[in-house]
Amino acid sequence: MKIDHSVPLEYSTEENKNRIFGFWVFLGAEIVMFSTLFAVYFTLWNRTGNGPTAKEIFEIGPVLIETFLLLTSSFTIGLAINSMRQGLMKATMGFFAVTLLLGLGFLGVEIYEFVTYVNEGATLQTNAFMSSLFTLLGLHGAHVTLGLVWGGGLMLQMKREGFTPDTANKSFIFSLYWHFLDVVWIFIFSFVYLKGLM
Amino acid sequence: MKKLFPLQHVMGYVSSLILSVVALTVLFFDMSFGMQMTVLLVCAIIQMSVQLFVFMHIGETGSKTSLYTNIAYALFVGIVTIFGTLFTMIWGYQ
Amino acid sequence: MKWDEFFVTGEPMIYGAMVSIVLVSIAIVVGLTYFKKWGYLWREWLTTVDHKKIGIMYIISALIMLFRGGVDGLLMRAQLAVPENGLLDSQHYNEIFTTHGVIMILFMAMPFIIGLMNVVVPLQIGARDVAFPRLNAVSFWLFFAGAMLFNISFVIGGSPDAGWTAYFPLSSIEFSPTVGNNYYSIALQIAGLGTLMTGVNFIVTILKMRAPGMTLMRMPMFTWSILVTSVIIVFAFPVLTIALLLMMLDRQFGSQFFTMANGGMDMLWANLFWVWGHPEVYIVILPAFGIFSEVISTFSRKNLYGYKSMVFSMVIISILSFVVWAHHFYTMGHGAMVNGFFSVTTMAIAIPTGIKIFNWLFTMQKGRIEFTTPMLYALAFIPIFTIGGVTGVMLAMASADYQYHNTMFLVAHFHYTLIPGTVFGVLSGMYYWFPKLFGFRLNDKQGKLAFWVIMTSFNVTFLPLFFLGLNGMTRRMYTYSAETGFGPLNLLASIGSVGLAVGFAILVYNIYWSFRYAPRENNGDPWNARTLEWSTPSPVPHYNFAKMPNIENRDAFWFAKKSGKSLYTEEYSDIHMPNNSGQPFILGAIFMFFGFFMVFNWWVGAVIGALGIFIMMIVRSFERDHGHYIPVKEVVATEQRLRGEQV
Numbered sequence: 019m020k021i022d023h024s025v026p027l028e029y030s031t032e033e034n035k036n037r038i039f040g041f042w043v044f045l046g047a048e049i050v051m052f053s054t055l056f057a058v059y060f061t062l063w064n065r066t067g068n069g070p071t072a073k074e075i076f077e078i079g080p081v082l083i084e085t086f087l088l089l090t091s092s093f094t095i096g097l098a099i100n101s102m103r104q105g106l107m108k109a110t111m112g113f114f115a116v117t118l119l120l121g122l123g124f125l126g127v128e129i130y131e132f133v134t135y136v137n138e139g140a141t142l143q144t145n146a147f148m149s150s151l152f153t154l155l156g157l158h159g160a161h162v163t164l165g166l167v168w169g170g171g172l173m174l175q176m177k178r179e180g181f182t183p184d185t186a187n188k189s190f191i192f193s194l195y196w197h198f199l200d201v202v203w204i205f206i207f208s209f210v211y212l213k214g215l216m
Numbered sequence: 217m218k219k220l221f222p223l224q225h226v227m228g229y230v231s232s233l234i235l236s237v238v239a240l241t242v243l244f245f246d247m248s249f250g251m252q253m254t255v256l257l258v259c260a261i262i263q264m265s266v267q268l269f270v271f272m273h274i275g276e277t278g279s280k281t282s283l284y285t286n287i288a289y290a291l292f293v294g295i296v297t298i299f300g301t302l303f304t305m306i307w308g309y310q
Numbered sequence: 311m312k313w314d315e316f317f318v319t320g321e322p323m324i325y326g327a328m329v330s331i332v333l334v335s336i337a338i339v340v341g342l343t344y345f346k347k348w349g350y351l352w353r354e355w356l357t358t359v360d361h362k363k364i365g366i367m368y369i370i371s372a373l374i375m376l377f378r379g380g381v382d383g384l385l386m387r388a389q390l391a392v393p394e395n396g397l398l399d400s401q402h403y404n405e406i407f408t409t410h411g412v413i414m415i416l417f418m419a420m421p422f423i424i425g426l427m428n429v430v431v432p433l434q435i436g437a438r439d440v441a442f443p444r445l446n447a448v449s450f451w452l453f454f455a456g457a458m459l460f461n462i463s464f465v466i467g468g469s470p471d472a473g474w475t476a477y478f479p480l481s482s483i484e485f486s487p488t489v490g491n492n493y494y495s496i497a498l499q500i501a502g503l504g505t506l507m508t509g510v511n512f513i514v515t516i517l518k519m520r521a522p523g524m525t526l527m528r529m530p531m532f533t534w535s536i537l538v539t540s541v542i543i544v545f546a547f548p549v550l551t552i553a554l555l556l557m558m559l560d561r562q563f564g565s566q567f568f569t570m571a572n573g574g575m576d577m578l579w580a581n582l583f584w585v586w587g588h589p590e591v592y593i594v595i596l597p598a599f600g601i602f603s604e605v606i607s608t609f610s611r612k613n614l615y616g617y618k619s620m621v622f623s624m625v626i627i628s629i630l631s632f633v634v635w636a637h638h639f640y641t642m643g644h645g646a647m648v649n650g651f652f653s654v655t656t657m658a659i660a661i662p663t664g665i666k667i668f669n670w671l672f673t674m675q676k677g678r679i680e681f682t683t684p685m686l687y688a689l690a691f692i693p694i695f696t697i698g699g700v701t702g703v704m705l706a707m708a709s710a711d712y713q714y715h716n717t718m719f720l721v722a723h724f725h726y727t728l729i730p731g732t733v734f735g736v737l738s739g740m741y742y743w744f745p746k747l748f749g750f751r752l753n754d755k756q757g758k759l760a761f762w763v764i765m766t767s768f769n770v771t772f773l774p775l776f777f778l779g780l781n782g783m784t785r786r787m788y789t790y791s792a793e794t795g796f797g798p799l800n801l802l803a804s805i806g807s808v809g810l811a812v813g814f815a816i817l818v819y820n821i822y823w824s825f826r827y828a829p830r831e832n833n834g835d836p837w838n839a840r841t842l843e844w845s846t847p848s849p850v851p852h853y854n855f856a857k858m859p860n861i862e863n864r865d866a867f868w869f870a871k872k873s874g875k876s877l878y879t880e881e882y883s884d885i886h887m888p889n890n891s892g893q894p895f896i897l898g899a900i901f902m903f904f905g906f907f908m909v910f911n912w913w914v915g916a917v918i919g920a921l922g923i924f925i926m927m928i929v930r931s932f933e934r935d936h937g938h939y940i941p942v943k944e945v946v947a948t949e950q951r952l953r954g955e956q957v
Contacts, residue, residue, distance in 0.1 A: 036441045040514040046290035051548035053294030057301040065573030093229040096271040146573030149565035204263045208256040293545040304636045308648035
């Protein structure tokens with residue numbers, strides 16, 4: 019394994035560069051995947067049958083908390099990578115931990131939101147609008163959940179091995195994933211919640 | 217502190233918060249539907265760019281042309297899927 | 311799920327299938343034990359990450375699926391041979407045309423193409439493996455798990471019966487209450503994940519792992535076609551992922567996407583299916599275009615005419631392929647604006663495709679054409695595919711399509727594109743690259759005989775369907791009365807299908823005979839070809855290239871042969887190679903069990919399967935595997951043995 023020291027550790031080998039590039043390509047596929055769900059949502063969102071409409075069930079409060087938590091976590095994972103590039107282990111671990119805690123908080127609020135919907139009688143089975151809403155939010159939430167497990171695992175690996183081409187590469191890829199989830203959330207925030215409440 | 221919180225990242229974060237607040241105004245000010253959608257779209261696109269360029273460092277490697285092409289192609293297919301579906305299933309449906 | 315519905319009962323043919331599945335399984339187990347091949351199987355195949363072996367496994371699976379799908383086709387033709395035939399009942403007929411379509415597209419055409427690209431692309435660009443060898447193995451085992459899961463539906467639980475397009479509301483739980491369509495959504499999902507990863511893998515491989523000096527515009531045309539195909543895979547398959555997810559939610563979790571009450575929209579399924587489905591058509595046809603470009607150029611002894619326009623037309627096709635999908639359901643009832651738009655975009659695709667046809671013709675013009683088996687397939691492809699293309703333009707006209715829609719005319723059209731395009735393409739590629747993998751050519755005489763029988767029978771089978779369609783015979787009808795007058799042409803088509811079966815039997819015999827008796831050639835370049843893969847010894851050593859080639863132009867190997875200059879100027883050195891791993895196989899097996907429990911709504915088993923999948927992912931994340939080095943001494947020894955040269 020040849021290590022190139024002129025670039026950040028995460029790019030330092032041929033395999034590492036390929037992995038980062040490959041993950042970008044995968045994110046391209048993820049863009050299309052979420053676009054398809056948005057297409058389904060926009061087609062079905064005002065087909066509510068006998069069930070509730072968007073205006074009736076959306077509440078802006080929890081959504082703003084979720085947005086704030088996720089935006090902040092995107093900021094802190096960026097800072098984690100910034101610290102990693104300077105070789106600051108403690109700061110990196112700290113920012114990683116904050117990111118994952120914020121993610122956990124986001125997930126908590128989202129679950130609370132889902133429980134509220136179900137208590138109001140709006141479930142996956144209620145109407146086409148609720149089906150598409152739960153699926154879009156649920157798939158994003160599932161990505162966040164997977165990210166929590168992934169990020170936790172990476173913290174363990176960094177703790178055990180320090181900054182190596184492997185751990186740095188994985189952490190950088192994780193940061194790409196996490197920023198991407200934030201981008202998806204921005205579109206959910208704008209075109210699901212704000213548009214629904216308009 | 218400067219080491220841990222570089223200016224670019226802080227600016228990026230602050231701007232994304234501001235843009236979210238700007239997007240929120242569609243709920244509180246009286247605007248036409250077209251105006252509302254424009255505000256949402258512009259804010260979302262700027263926010264996406266902040267993430268891509270500032271946080272994700274899309275332009276930092278030698279393969280940036282491929283990366284831009286990749287994202288552009290994905291956005292093309294995504295937009296075609298969204299608007300094509302609306303076109304066939306709703307707007308163009310008799 | 312009632313237990314008495316678990317196994318499919320009441321059909322003698324299915325009992326026969328069960329018995330034969332059990333017998334074949336026992337025969338495989340006994341054979342492996344008797345010849346002591348378990349260790350060999352595990353070390354050399356199940357755990358391999360070598361792109362060539364993975365490619366071979368893909369192609370073998372594809373050939374097996376070709377026969378499964380082919381038997382389905384034969385049964386359909388047997389049923390339709392005479393009016394009022396009672397060979398199959400309507401339910402059985404529905405299941406058979408559904409599995410025929412799904413298997414031929416997703417489990418025959420796709421893996422055959424992915425197999426060929428696995429074998430050829432790294433060799434054509436001068437790479438020692440793909441970018442992510444382990445992921446490549448995962449792709450294969452996911453595909454295999456999906457294919458096996460789909461195939462057991464035949465005897466356990468019942469096959470899907472709503473057509474390969476599985477249109478709602480017919481495929482909803484209300485109208486298709488058996489588990490058949492659960493198999494459809496879950497097996498395709500698993501196989502589709504594998505395909506998506508293959509797409510990512512090959513984009514990175516082609517863009518990042520080319521030999522020094524091989525710029526994009528110096529790549530062989532087949533590699534170009536695979537790059538474009540991979541791009542389409544990466545951006546089209548996520549749509550299928552979502553569509554299948556929504557189908558599963560609708561059928562098994564009571565959601566309301568495609569229902570007819572509570573706001574659901576049944577045609578939304580058709581829309582999503584074809585947003586993926588039309589690019590999928592180009593995923594299976596573009597690699598065939600690439601194969602024909604290589605074959606025609608090699609056997610005309612000329613460079614490919616209009617290289618840049620070939621590349622350009624493929625890129626245009628890849629973009630246009632995403633904006634034509636609604637032509638599959640013109641008759642849904644959307645307005646003139648929608649139909650007009652999609653009519654125009656669809657016809658526009660004929661332009662880049664036409665450019666390619668002319669380029670092939672000009673490549674052959676004044677060439678010294680050699681009529682080998684692969685070249686025969688390429689030559690037959692051009693006129694037959696053009697018939698398919700021209701009828702495609704007829705179907706593209708929205709107003710006329712009301713007449714053709716869902717008739718045998720359409721069936722004839724897409725068989726006229728997919729068989730000369732994809733099937734002839736992969737067969738041509740198989741004959742062409744076979745010596746690279748095994749060190750000998752398939753017997754040419756038998757190959758030509760198989761070609762003539764297949765090509766003639768294909769036309770006898772499918773040409774009558776155009777006329778049947780125009781006379782009003784709709785697709786998917788399981789029988790018809792004598793008064794319709796459909797009888798004679800249907801009988802002719804059925805006779806043709808027997809011919810096709812004979813042709814493929816000859817092809818199998820050709821492979822068998824050649825393995826036993828064909829002369830072994832100590833020659834890496836039996837066809838006197840042009841591209842880089844032929845500069846390696848045959849069969850290729852597992853590291854592909856002992857030294858990295860240095861590329862200075864298109865068809866670099868051809869010019870190296872002409873000028874006598876070697877492509878390989880480096881010194882020998884240690885070669886870094888990836889390690890084998892059993893994890894991809896285990897992951898595939900877990901996915902299959904997970905899928906099986908999901909199909910039957912057995913949640914305990916499904917949760918355990920899902921946990922197993924996550925554990926495998928965590929194990930992989932914590933693993934550190936940096937491959938191994940082949941010492942230079944061993945490389946030199948291997949090269950001397952294979953090339954017989956003094957180093």
